[in-house]
Amino acid sequence: MxxxxxxxxxxxxxxxxxxxxxxxxxxxxxxxxxxxxxxxxxxxxxxxxxxxxxxxxxxxxxxxxxxxxxxxxxxxxxxxxxxxxxxAKPQGCLSGVSELAYIHPDAQLDETVTVYPFAFVGAEAVIGAGTTIFAGAYIGEGTTIGTQCIVYPNAVVMGGLSIGNNVIVHPGAVLGGDGYGYAQTPVGHRKIPQIGTVQIADNVEIGSNTTIDRAALDTTSIKQGTKIDNLVQVGHNVEIGEHCLVIGQTGIGGSTVIGNGVVLAGQVGVPDNIKIGDGAIIGAKSGVSGDVAPGVTLLGAPAMPAKQYMRAAGVCLPKLPDLFKRVKKLEKELAAVKAEAASGEDDE
Missing domain, CATH: 3.40.1390.10 (MurE/MurF, N-terminal domain)
Structure with missing residues (x-):
């Protein structure tokens, strides 16, 4: 071109x-x-x-x-x-439904859908116009996928899920796997069935090998325009708002609610059952320990306001080696004083 x-x-x-x-x-x-x-x-x-x-x-x-x-x-x-x-050259070279794909007779595919060899589309699945399902992808029973979506190779979309329009699911992503729910019993951990669903809104992108767990009873929700990087874990019943950025290796615990326009940088750890307000920014490798107010920027583990963290990291941390030497010197001097005092007591 x-x-x-x-x-x-x-x-x-x-x-x-x-x-x-x-x-x-x-x-x-x-x-x-x-x-x-x-x-x-x-x-x-x-x-x-x-x-x-x-x-x-x-x-x-x-x-x-x-x-x-x-x-x-x-x-x-x-x-x-x-x-x-x-x-940009689009991925792929085929159109139409390959004879080597499995399409359940009760599935409904728009005539413009492309399905590559060795993909699986389950019973009562509905796939909208212009959507492409690449080789090795799994689309579970009763799942709805909107128009102009791309499900790349070996991605998994389990049964009973809802995906909007213009959604991209990258290779190896798993949507709708069971949430991590177990009851402790005298004889071990009893699995709690995860019978909820996942809803992905329009214009969401989900990175390679990211996992989004289905809810225990209700819905795990990713709202429109949010972009999720590779290797992200989204726990059951999580709600992520509109136009968020969730960067690689971030983990989000179950039932956490994340507002609109939030940025979670790489390797952020978010516990379960907290709320993160609209527009908050959590810096890379931060560990969130509680609710986060709207619009704040946090850094560090445990996460703290960015200015406070920069003072601690930029001013205090570089002085730790010298401080350690001073403490060791003071300990020796203190030990000498104690020994001298003890010696004086013995002379008496």
Missing amino acids: SMKLSALARELGLDYTGADIDIAGVNTLDKACPDELSFLVNPKYLSQMEKTKAGCVLTSGPYADKVPNALVSDNVYMDLAKVVDLF
Whole structure:
């Protein structure tokens, strides 16, 4: 695929400077070729832009005169996403339903659905227009999947779940596995049947090998626009609000309620039965211990307000080695004083 720079500018609603060259792809500043577009988001890479071989650079107004051809944007990162989307090649090469897939006779698939070989679609499942189910995926009985969804290879969507429109489920993700519920008895742990469901709203993306447990009795809910990274654990009965970002290796305990626009950075630990308010940000590797107010930023384990954590980490932690030496010295001096005092008592 190739586009004139002028056509690309019209498509994005942007202005351009320089020659109306052909653009055939997108690449980084240091690796782009003369027929590729690159981008400058962070000014610290300005030196790379001045030396780039890219045919055109997507950048903001103040830097547009640094290169012969520029696509000028007020929001470079957003427009970069649009450009990459134009040139990205979609995964897959098939259309229609493969004869090697198993489709239960009672399942309902729109005529525009694509199902790859060795996928399984259970009884009374309903799959909407334009959705693609890749090889090895499992769609359980009674599950509803909306329009224009993608379920990538070896993903599992268990029975009785509801998935909205424009949802992406990446390889190996498991939706609707049993929640972690056991009753302790004198003879061991008795499993509590998990008979609830999972509801995924529109425009949600679920990363590879992420697990979202079905509720014990009610619903595990992921609301619209939320993006979940790889290797995330979402416990049973959890509710995640709209447009949240949940980053890799985060674990969320059962029955926790997360508001809208929340960011949980990598390896965040969230216990069960707490509430995290709208717009809160929890930094990487933080351990949350209780309810989080709306709009706050927390860091550390246990998590604390960001300014407090930065004072502790930035001011106190670097001084610990010297403090340890001082304490050891004081202990020796104290021991010497005690020994001298004891010796004086013996002389008396």
